Amino acid sequence: MRNGTTDLPVLKTFRAPAPIAPSGFAAPTILGGGTLAAFAMLFGASLALAQVTARPVGESAVTVLLRWAPLIFQGFLFNILISFLSMALGTVIGVLVGIAQVSLVSSVRKTAWGVTQFFRNAPWLVLLFYAMFLLPFEFRLFGFTIAFPAWVKAIIGLALPVAANVSEIVRGGIRSIPSGQWESAESLAFTRAQTMWMIILPQAFKRMIPPWMNLYAILTMATTLISVVGIQDGLTITRAALVAESRPELMIPMYLLLLLMFFAYCYPIARATLALERRFNVKA
Amino acid sequence: MIASYFQWLNDTHGLNFSVFYDAFDRSRFLTGLWTTTYICVVSIIASMVLGLIGVWLAGGDSRLGRLVVRGYVQFFRNTPPLVQLSFFYFAVAGLLPTVSDGSGGQSPLVSGTGWAIIAFSLFAGAFNVEIFRAGIEAVPSTTVEAAESLGYTRLQLYLHVVLPLAFRICLPALNNNLINLVKTTTLAYAIGVPELLYAASQIWSEMFNVREMMNVLLVTYVALVAVLVWIMGRWEKAMRIPGYST
Numbered sequence: 224m225r226n227g228t229t230d231l232p233v234l235k236t237f238r239a240p241a242p243i244a245p246s247g248f249a250a251p252t253i254l255g256g257g258t259l260a261a262f263a264m265l266f267g268a269s270l271a272l273a274q275v276t277a278r279p280v281g282e283s284a285v286t287v288l289l290r291w292a293p294l295i296f297q298g299f300l301f302n303i304l305i306s307f308l309s310m311a312l313g314t315v316i317g318v319l320v321g322i323a324q325v326s327l328v329s330s331v332r333k334t335a336w337g338v339t340q341f342f343r344n345a346p347w348l349v350l351l352f353y354a355m356f357l358l359p360f361e362f363r364l365f366g367f368t369i370a371f372p373a374w375v376k377a378i379i380g381l382a383l384p385v386a387a388n389v390s391e392i393v394r395g396g397i398r399s400i401p402s403g404q405w406e407s408a409e410s411l412a413f414t415r416a417q418t419m420w421m422i423i424l425p426q427a428f429k430r431m432i433p434p435w436m437n438l439y440a441i442l443t444m445a446t447t448l449i450s451v452v453g454i455q456d457g458l459t460i461t462r463a464a465l466v467a468e469s470r471p472e473l474m475i476p477m478y479l480l481l482l483l484m485f486f487a488y489c490y491p492i493a494r495a496t497l498a499l500e501r502r503f504n505v506k507a
Numbered sequence: 508m509i510a511s512y513f514q515w516l517n518d519t520h521g522l523n524f525s526v527f528y529d530a531f532d533r534s535r536f537l538t539g540l541w542t543t544t545y546i547c548v549v550s551i552i553a554s555m556v557l558g559l560i561g562v563w564l565a566g567g568d569s570r571l572g573r574l575v576v577r578g579y580v581q582f583f584r585n586t587p588p589l590v591q592l593s594f595f596y597f598a599v600a601g602l603l604p605t606v607s608d609g610s611g612g613q614s615p616l617v618s619g620t621g622w623a624i625i626a627f628s629l630f631a632g633a634f635n636v637e638i639f640r641a642g643i644e645a646v647p648s649t650t651v652e653a654a655e656s657l658g659y660t661r662l663q664l665y666l667h668v669v670l671p672l673a674f675r676i677c678l679p680a681l682n683n684n685l686i687n688l689v690k691t692t693t694l695a696y697a698i699g700v701p702e703l704l705y706a707a708s709q710i711w712s713e714m715f716n717v718r719e720m721m722n723v724l725l726v727t728y729v730a731l732v733a734v735l736v737w738i739m740g741r742w743e744k745a746m747r748i749p750g751y752s753t
Contacts, residue, residue, distance in 0.1 A: 346690035444587035474598035489585040
């Protein structure tokens, strides 16, 4: 044993693990700031590199980037809007399908299970194509013409996998409530519908929030898929900007800018999900 | 027999499943299926290796290593995979030198398929780090201490005690992530890799059978995922230790 040190970890001095911030929010926010700062530095470095390697003619890289940044940000905001709308639509459908998955009627239960599995296991991009190509661009209902512009179809296409995932979240949440709750409600002469709405769902709701938020973050990142089917979102605008400027050295800073926007939006959601999971003590 | 049935279906009902009777379309579709399978298998293996390396560094003594792993995981988990892929294919690929392709032309160092594999491996690898870490944390500390007291080095401890147990614990989560990876491979369409979705879109734009191809495509992907689920289920069953956990 040299200088009293040892290779055996059990003989090393005990070091307590870092304490978790009591609120569950304070420490992660600081950490997130660090990561964000690190990537902002990376972005700055790539921009500086672009500035240095740029051809002497023309504007500086920073000027070009500043000119396009507001437009890219607008595209990014459109991504967020799409994510809100498809999350809302997907949640409404998903809750209904999820409740159908625990139905007492076997045929309803099995159909809901089949639908959920199918849409959960199909790739998002394929479902998006499905909605884009197979939905009519308008349809007539009692003499009214309801228009289906591309972005509405995109919302429906993204809502399909979201609904299937929400359905599983709801089913899991309902199943996680101890059966004693059902039995005691039954003994108090609650009907099944009353038990579901007044006893089971309010308790399950709390447990469904973290996975639901997680799903929202995944959906937000998936909204860039709409650029593949020709909708003007953040990614489309970034590409268009690069084509318009035809400055290859700007490619890395521009893509990093878009990545940073998504990171700055999705990372706090991920941290909040973790904090809520810890608070509700739900094991994933 | 099958070909003539689908030919008949096309002639009488107008349901044009060209992949089942047209040899050219079938070969295109099968090539796409092969490319998708290839990307899946290579990315699955690479992402698991990345996950293992990441979790080794994350539990290591090097502070820099821990920070790098944390940054990598957070960055790839919280940004859209499609933008990551575009970033690699359009931006990073531009920095790399081209190589001579032997017939006087220049071809990129890494092909579209190559970049797709790199991007998907990094994306899935970030999730795998977290999954493996959760599995390792779930190994009882008394087991680890017992092995340490027997004089195992850190590498031996990992290889013989921690990983075999942790792997069994994290298989269900790994399963989910790998299924997700299979679904993510469709994004390669965006950079023109001739995978399944790309092949299907080529067929439907020539044969005008979007509806039929779309259904064939969905069923194919669900079948691909089902095969993976089946393999992982078999594996999970084979690795089960009777009496250990559930």
